[in-house]
Amino acid sequence: MSPKSIAAPRVYRSELRQQQAEATRARVLEAAAELFAADGYARTTLAKIAAAAGVSAETVQGHGPKAALMIAAIEHAAFGVSGEDDILNLDVGRALVAARDRDEAIELLVGARTRVHQRSARLAEALIGAAHVDPELDRYHRNLITSVTLQERRVLEAYHDRGWLRTDVPFDELVEGSAALGSTETYLRLTAYGWDIDTYQRWCRRMLAETVFAR
Numbered sequence: 001m002s003p004k005s006i007a008a009p010r011v012y013r014s015e016l017r018q019q020q021a022e023a024t025r026a027r028v029l030e031a032a033a034e035l036f037a038a039d040g041y042a043r044t045t046l047a048k049i050a051a052a053a054g055v056s057a058e059t060v061q062g063h064g065p066k067a068a069l070m071i072a073a074i075e076h077a078a079f080g081v082s083g084e085d086d087i088l089n090l091d092v093g094r095a096l097v098a099a100r101d102r103d104e105a106i107e108l109l110v111g112a113r114t115r116v117h118q119r120s121a122r123l124a125e126a127l128i129g130a131a132h133v134d135p136e137l138d139r140y141h142r143n144l145i146t147s148v149t150l151q152e153r154r155v156l157e158a159y160h161d162r163g164w165l166r167t168d169v170p171f172d173e174l175v176e177g178s179a180a181l182g183s184t185e186t187y188l189r190l191t192a193y194g195w196d197i198d199t200y201q202r203w204c205r206r207m208l209a210e211t212v213f214a215r
Contacts, residue, residue: 026076027053028063033073037122041070041130041137067136074127074144077120087151092116097158102213105159109182110204114197117187124184152179159213166214178212 031052035044046066050057063069075082079090087093092112099105131138153175159165165174180186181204190200209215 024053024055024059025063028055028060029069029073029076029082032069033077033120033123036070036073036126041066041126041134067134067140070127070130070137071140074120074123077123078116085147086154088154093151093155096155099159102159102164105164106205106208106213109155109208110201113182113187113204114201117184118197121184121187121191125188128185148183149175149179152182156212164213166212174212178208181207181211 028049032044032049035048035052039048044066046060046069047057049069050060053060060069064072072082075084079092081090084090088097096105096108096112099108127137127141127144131141156165156171156175156178160171160174165171169177187200190203191197195203
């Protein structure tokens with residue numbers, strides 16, 4: 001038997017183990033996200049996450065302490081991956097900068113924000129509460145706000161280069177204003193007072209068109 005024929009099964013088994021590990025991690029993060037969102041950070045235990053994911057407590061522990069699971073769960077819920085710090089490397093970012101005109105850009109922004117909020121807003125609310133008592137999560141929350149603003153800047157830079165944004169307002173102000181309009185806190189505030197998704201999206205379109213984009 002040649003060395004090549006011996007190596008092939010080993011590569012296959014290695015790839016299979018990797019796929020299984022990734023599937024297990026996804027189950028753990030999905031279970032963690034559901035529990036954190038429903039029960040809050042303090043009442044969610046690693047044992048509960050393990051039971052919901054159908055894995056052992058040791059497996060959950062292997063994916064990090066509870067704070068690390070909260071962080072990874074938020075990123076996984078929002079974007080399907082964790083640890084990526086450039087939105088332009090993700091499908092959602094590439095779709096945003098592929099807009100063909102101003103109106104499509106506004107529509108894509110509103111759609112992307114809505115989907116992210118629907119998947120992760122309640123989990124983000126749990127993070128905000130946990131940040132008051134956990135220094136690691138407090139640091140993460142602060143860094144997350146900075147990161148979201150940076151992602152906003154990357155997308156708006158592409159629109160600015162195409163002449164779609166207002167020129168009578170400093171670009172930095174446009175970035176901060178757009179990030180505030182699309183923030184989880186704004187979404188939670190408006191939907192908590194009874195706005196449905198259609199109302200929220202109409203408001204977002206109007207505010208972006210009036211305050212960020214050129215007419």
